[in-house]
Amino acid sequence: MAKKVKKAVILLSGGLDSATTLAIAREFKFACFALTFRYGQKHSVEVKSAYAVAKALGAAGHKIIDIAPGAFSGSALTDSLIKVPLDRKIDSSKIPITYVPARNTIFLSYALAFAESIGAFDIFIGVNATDYSGYPDCRPEYIKAFEKMANLATAAAVQKKGKFKINTPIIKMSKAQIIKIGIWLGVDYSLTHSCYNPAKTGRPCGRCDSCRLRLKGFAQAGFEDPLNYAKR
C-alpha cells in the first residue's frame, strides 16, 4: 500500500518568510494547502504574490479568505489615517504601530478550522522572533499557548485522531539564514512581496520596517534582492 501523504496547512502572506516556510513544509514532504487572507491591508498586492508563490512551489491547494474590513482597526497596516512609519530604527522591544490586533490569532484559528476539515494536523506559520518588528504574536510562548488551546478546542484532537502542531521552522532564524535556506530550496524571491507601503504599481518602498529587514537580510546573506525598489 502506498504511504499516505500527510497534509499541512501553510499560512502564506506572499512575503519572504511565509514563502520560505512553504518551501520548508514541501521539503518535509507535506501536501501543502496554502491559506491567504485579504483583511483590508494596504499592501493587498501581497495576495497576488501569495498566489504566484503557491503555484511556483506546487501547493496542493490555495484558499484565499476575505476577512470583513473593520475587523482589524487601529493599525497602520489597515487604517488609512495612520501612516506606515518609514526609515525608523527598528527596536523590537517596542510594539510598532503596524501591529494588527490579534491578527495571527485570527489567521491561526482559520488555519485550525481548515486543517480539521481536511484532516490535517500540521499548521505552518512563518513567524520570526529574531529579525522582526516586535509583534507579540510572533513569539514562541504565544505559539505554544495557541497550540495547547488548539488541542483542547477541536473534535479531532479530543477524539485522539491526532495532535495539532503549529510548526514555526524559521522562528529562530536570522533574515539572512531564512533567505539562504529559501534559495537552496528553490524559492523564487522575485515572486514575493514584503513591503507595507507599496506604490500604486506594487513597487516596494524600501523604507518601511519590512523592506528594511528584508534588504538587510539579503545584504547579510550575500545575495541581491530581485525586487525593484522605489528607493534603497
Add this chain to the structure above:
Amino acid sequence: MAKKVKKAVILLSGGLDSATTLAIAREFKFACFALTFRYGQKHSVEVKSAYAVAKALGAAGHKIIDIAPGAFSGSALTDSLIKVPLDRKIDSSKIPITYVPARNTIFLSYALAFAESIGAFDIFIGVNATDYSGYPDCRPEYIKAFEKMANLATAAAVQKKGKFKINTPIIKMSKAQIIKIGIWLGVDYSLTHSCYNPAKTGRPCGRCDSCRLRLKGFAQAGFEDPLNYAKR
C-alpha cells in the same frame, strides 16, 4: 470625576444562552458590545434574533461579521449534504455532527481583536458545559487555554494595559438555571432563536438537540417557552 464605564465584548448568537450572558454582563454594569457572525449556518435566522436581543437589552453596540462560506465545512450546521439529527438521545460524551470545526476559536479570536481595538479587556461567551451537546470548545479547560493565549497574543496585554478575561458566567449552570436567571434579569426569550433546523418561516423544529435542550430547560424551570414550535 465620573467613573469610567468598563467595556465588554459579548458573543451573541441570538440564542438563549448568549442572550442570558448579555443580560448578565449588563447586570455587571459593562457597556456591552455585541458581536454576531454570519458563517453560512443553516439557521442564519438567528442573526435577526441577535439584533433584536441586542436592541432589547440596550447593548452599546452590535457588530455583525460575515465569515466567508466554506471556512467551516463538514458540519451539519453548515453543510447542505449533512442533515441535522432529530429526536436523538443526547449523549454529551460524544461529539455530534453539528460540531463546527474550531468555531468558538474563530469567534473568540474576532472578539479578541474587537476588544483590543475598542480598549475592552472583558469578553463574554455563553458556553455551557452542563446541558450541552458535547462540543469540545465549550469546556472550561478550553476557555482557560484560550485566555492564556490571548494574554500572550496581544499588544494591550503584553504592554500591561490590562489582562484579557474570557467570562463564562453560565458555563456550570443547568439550562433551567440559565432560564430562571434570564427571566429575573428581564430577558425576553420570545426574541431568541435556538433551533438548528428551522422551517423556512424561521419557526423552530422542536426536534434538534438545541430545541430539545431548550424545551427541557423551560419545563424544568417551570416556565412556558414563548416560541411557537412546529412540533413539541
